[in-house]
Amino acid sequence: MPSQAAARAPEPDMVGRLAKFFPDATPVRIPIKLSRTAVNGDLGSHEHQPVFLQNTIVEFGTPHEVLFMVDQPLEFADRVLVESNDGALSAEASVVAVQYHPERTVVAARFLKDVPSWIVKS
Numbered sequence: 001m002p003s004q005a006a007a008r009a010p011e012p013d014m015v016g017r018l019a020k021f022f023p024d025a026t027p028v029r030i031p032i033k034l035s036r037t038a039v040n041g042d043l044g045s046h047e048h049q050p051v052f053l054q055n056t057i058v059e060f061g062t063p064h065e066v067l068f069m070v071d072q073p074l075e076f077a078d079r080v081l082v083e084s085n086d087g088a089l090s091a092e093a094s095v096v097a098v099q100y101h102p103e104r105t106v107v108a109a110r111f112l113k114d115v116p117s118w119i120v121k122s
Contacts (some may be wrong), residue, residue: 007051015059015067018099023094024062028119030089032058034070037092050081058082061119065095067108072096074107082109091115 019025036048053072060067066082072081078095093109100106 014099014101014104015069016109017108018070018097019060019067021097022060022065022067022108024058025065025067026062026119028058028061028114030058030061031085032056032066032068032089033083034068035083037079037081037096053080054121060074063115063119065096065108065110067106069104071104073100073105080109089115089118091118 016027032055034053034056036053037050054070056070058066058068059097068120076095076098079092079093081090081092083090092112094112095107096110097108099107
């Protein structure tokens with residue numbers, strides 16, 4: 001009998017579990033660059049430069065939130081900069097929900113300002 005590795009839930013399924021708490025969430029799959037701008041809402045100096053965390057994928061989005069998975073731990077009220085690879089999206093957001101999994105964290109972050117037409121439903 002062939003050996004089998006333990007199956008990990010596909011990322012969209014893990015993020016999808018959190019998306020159930022956001023009724024307007026739509027699957028999107030947008031590659032992004034994620035940077036930390038402040039920890040736990042502490043803006044500190046206005047000259048603070050964002051610190052790159054990682055590249056990831058926005059799996060679900062609403063007009064006001066993005067939902068994604070990261071390898072780095074993020075906590076409620078952390079502030080992040082979300083930038084799409086094509087430059088169409090560049091917005092600061094605050095973490096509003098987290099679900100911790102081994103080695104991964106599922107995150108929902110709400111934009112701090114309106115981001116018009118970043119997500120278009122058909």
